[in-house]
Amino acid sequence: MESADKIPESPLTRNKQNLCEVCGLEFSKRVYLKIHLQKHEGEKEYVCDICKSKCADQSSLKEHKKTHAKVFTCELCGYVCSANSKLTRHLRTHSGERPYSCDVCKSTFANSSDVKVHMVVHSDAKPFSCDYCDYKFALNSSLKRHLRTHTGQKPYSCNVCGYACSVSAGLKRHMLTHTREKPHHCHICGSEFSERFRLKKHLEMHANEKPFPSGLLEFSNQIL
Missing domain, CATH: 3.30.160.60 (Classic Zinc Finger)
Structure with a gap:
């Protein structure tokens, strides 16, 4: 009969210091907990009640929720969001900036995701x-x-x-x-317009000027 000191130690025990935050199991040693956590790798059981994002453990969820505490506000209209990237995209609704373009027809867009959606129109599929x-x-x-x-x-x-x-x-x-916003600006004379088509009409006036304003044709094509 083996002596008690040779009986293998069970990894499971009532030890709050080595508690798995994913499933609640407790381990006698930290090393057992680390091995156990590998089973949960990739699992996302903790859901944010604000945005429904999923996190792998409770501590990650707490860190994630801190992002909701950050507030970014648009000084032009008061729009509020939780990320600076969202505010950047929102500001384009005021400035008219469209930094992304279609390689096929050169249409421009405010967001990269809009380009992906737009590319469908160049296919023959109309479901x-x-x-x-x-x-x-x-x-x-x-x-x-x-x-x-x-x-x-x-x-x-x-x-x-x-x-x-x-x-x-x-x-x-x-x-x-x-x-009374006028987000569309003429790069030649500085005139401001509330709508893009009015800026395009205005640029046609410059097109008739002599000498022909440098870079006008390229700029006019970008706002189509």
């Missing part, structure tokens, strides 16, 4: 069909906008005057009548 007419679309979002021409739905409304429209871009243009 989204209108139930009211024969129109077909490459994007489901395009179909939804089109359907409003049949239903008359206007889901976007102004919280200042009650004006309603069928597309979000229409509401953004309308809001400029309240804020």
Whole structure:
């Protein structure tokens, strides 16, 4: 019969210092806990009740929640977000900046994700069909906008005057009548405009000037 000192030690014990925060098991030694944690590697059981992001353990979740405590505010309209990257994207709605472009048609976009969505229009696939007419679309979002021409739905409304429209871009243009913002600037003479198409019309005036303003054609193509 083996003596008691030769009986292998069980890794499991009631030891709060070596507690697995994932499943609640307790271990006699730290090394056993580390080996055990490898089983949980890649598991994400802890869910943020604010944004529903998942974390591997309780301590990671606590660190994640600290990101929600950080507040970034737009000085132009008061928009509030939890990350500086989100604020940067939001500011482009005021400045009109569109730093991402399509390699096929040179259309420009405010966000890189918009370029990926846009690339679908260059394919032949149009899987989204209108139930009211024969129109077909490459994007489901395009179909939804089109359907409003049949239903008359206007889901976007102004919280200042009650004006309603069928597309979000229409509401953004309308809001400029309240804020008096003019985010589109002429790089030649500095004139400011509330809408991109007005800037394009203005640039056509410069196109008739002699000598022809340097770089105008390239700039005009970028705002199409």
